[in-house]
Amino acid sequence: MFFNSIDFAIFLPVVFCLYWFCFNKSLKIQNLLLLAASYLFYGWWDWRFLSLIVFSSCVDFFIGIKLAESTKDYQRKLLLSASIIVNLGFLGFFKYFNFFVDSFTQAFTLLGTSTVDPILLNIVLPVGISFYTFQTLSYSIDVYKGKLEPTKDIIAFFAFVSFFPQLVAGPIERATNLLPQFYRRRTFNYAQSVDGMRQILWGLFKKMVIADNCAFYANDIFANHSNYSGSTLLVGAFLFTLQIYGDFSGYSDVAIGTSRLFSFELMQNFAFPYFSRDVAEFWRRWHISLSTWFRDYLYIPLGGSKGNTWMKVRNTFIIFVVSGFWHGANWTFIIWGALNALYFLPLLLLKRNRSNLQVVAQGKYLPSLKEFFSILITFTLTVFAWIFFRAESVTQAVSYVNGIFSLSLFSIPEVFPIKVLSLIGIFTLIEWLGREQKYAIEDIKKVFPKPIRWAFYYLIIVAIFSFTGQEQEFIYFQF
Amino acid sequence: MKKFLLNIFIFTFLSLILGEVIVRANRLNQEVPQRTVDNNGIQKFIPNQKGYWATGEHSWQVNKLGWSGELPQNYDNLVSIIGDSYIANFMNPVECHQNIFLKKQLPEYNFVEAGRPGVTFIEAVEISQNLTPLKPNYHIIYARNNDFIESIQEVRNYSDRTQISLERAKIIPGQLKYAQAKKILYNWKLAFYFFNRLATPAAENKESEINSKAQKKFKHLAKVEKLLELTSDRYDISNIILTLHPDTAPAIVKKAQEVGFKTILLEKKEENWSFEHDNHWTCYGHERVSVQVGTGFKKAFNSVN
Incomplete structure (x- = not known):
């Protein structure tokens, strides 16, 4: 179901x-x-x-x-x-x-x-x-x-x-x-249940509007990557990056919201990972329940970040590769994990892996220029890694990456879905404004009176019915 | 809990109103004409209704006789075109109906349509007999495998369609089923929108599955053969030409010819006759069909004349 x-x-x-x-x-x-x-x-x-x-x-x-x-x-x-x-x-x-x-x-x-x-x-x-x-x-x-x-x-x-x-x-x-x-x-707790309903609604929006619309284009671009220019392949990788976030965090939102209707509290699974300033922060914010599971039951028993440099490198690679392998029986997932280990290692060795513990630009509307570029670099690294995650095989992933880094990278993309990109723009704005909460629209109850809140919910419902993409299974069901 | 349920109720109620406004304003549904049963037991539409097809790209109109499609200028040399939803053809504008295309193919004739979704083969024959006040010279009946199967009460019992009981050799007229419920559903646009989105695709898939299965192995051939024999005994079929869909089982075509029907077996030379998510013919599909029917009609009746 x-x-x-x-x-x-x-x-x-x-x-x-x-x-x-x-x-x-x-x-x-x-x-x-x-x-x-x-x-x-x-x-x-x-x-x-x-x-x-x-x-x-x-x-x-x-x-x-x-x-x-x-x-x-x-x-x-x-x-x-x-x-x-x-x-x-x-x-x-x-x-x-x-x-x-x-x-x-x-x-x-x-x-x-x-x-x-x-x-x-x-x-x-x-x-x-x-x-x-x-x-x-x-x-x-x-x-x-x-x-x-x-x-x-x-x-x-x-x-x-x-x-x-x-x-x-x-x-x-x-x-x-x-x-x-x-x-x-x-x-029964009224506030908890209303919050649960709100989180379910937001989760459905992420899945049905953002993820499913992105999937439509990303699937086509990945399936026919050899026919597309480098710039289009970049668009495809970007859309998949949004698809997997919308899909998986959307599912988590519905799961957490549903639990709250029955007076259960589940742990937060995503904390706006694409606003991370480095890869270590990304992994504290992406699929938190899995990352912390591996941290507590694998990384720490192995020695964690204690011990000599070799031990640190070994443990980091083990946890990321195992995490990749957990996702599926394919070398693409293992490479995805190893790639993230490579991103993470410099931060660990330079002891900068815990330098961004707070939410970015806390209490402010805009990030500083440094923060902005840090987010951009981290996001770009993540997009690159997702190519391996999404590809059917390592050969396809390598071919896809080669396709991006070609002269056609500077051409006008053949696929540039304005409607989907506009939706992503609105979605990113809402997520940015709500990044200090557990999910983007959690605090709407504190900020807006009931008529405006309800009007916003109706807008989301209308968006779900008007812009819903072709139904796609949840990506993480296969794991 | 009371407050929560009350809020859910109010929110849902307002959602329903908002949804209704959106569906109506954007014309997300087609409007469905109301039906009636005439004195001869023929189920048709209530005359002179108007409505629009989904998205409002075109509107439809039911004529004064209770069928869709325009009436001819005069009724001389009249040919009736009888069939199911393919002939009722609400999904295309009026200029894409078979009567318009056939008039171009056969200008010496005038055409009147009598189409309604769900018409069975035996019901189509019954309609042909009950159009006598118009005195059509010929009848073109469009049919598919399912139209024959659904004619036989012993195979599938459809109380809302005219059928024949082969055992009793008796026509059982169709009756309006859940008329009030349907009226509510069609007028409650939001409910109908969800009904269309959720229920119809499955039904269509099922239908096309049945069609392809039926062609591969026609289960009820003996009964359909008996149906055709009974029809030929019971009615004057000399002025009827059966236009059969491309996927019609060859055994049906053969038997229909044996009992005296003139037949046109449509040949689907191209794949793009139908809508993308709907088996019905597009305007182009109707035009291509009419060319084959025009040729077949000339062959069948000009030699008689």
């Missing part, structure tokens, strides 16, 4: 009404309803893959209990290993099996063994497997580390793993944040 579908437009009010009007007397029944709704939401694509979520939830639930019971260190390590093996085993099989087989085959062929006949399986990737796998893993690791008491409430735990707003594309919630919210009695 997509957030931008009629199915969801019916599903959400029905679950909302049942949740607050029929099942509001008992916390357990409310959790049970959320669990049933989440399984229905997921099963809408393919009910067979529900078994994976159920199995994964069972494993981590019982491992959590066993971890609390065992006192011996080796037993605890064994239990944690079991959780990691099961979860990453599923992920590895469904997502990476064919990639590894194919890569090994190519490696053997390069070494001169030409008779290798690869066994590739026709595997369907279960939607959202990378997201819920990381969520359950975080539970087992936190219980192992003693940061979290294991739960004995199986319904709450299963609902935490499969919570429908963030099940298929995040934010990847930590058990320490989300699970306790299933234990406490939830009461």
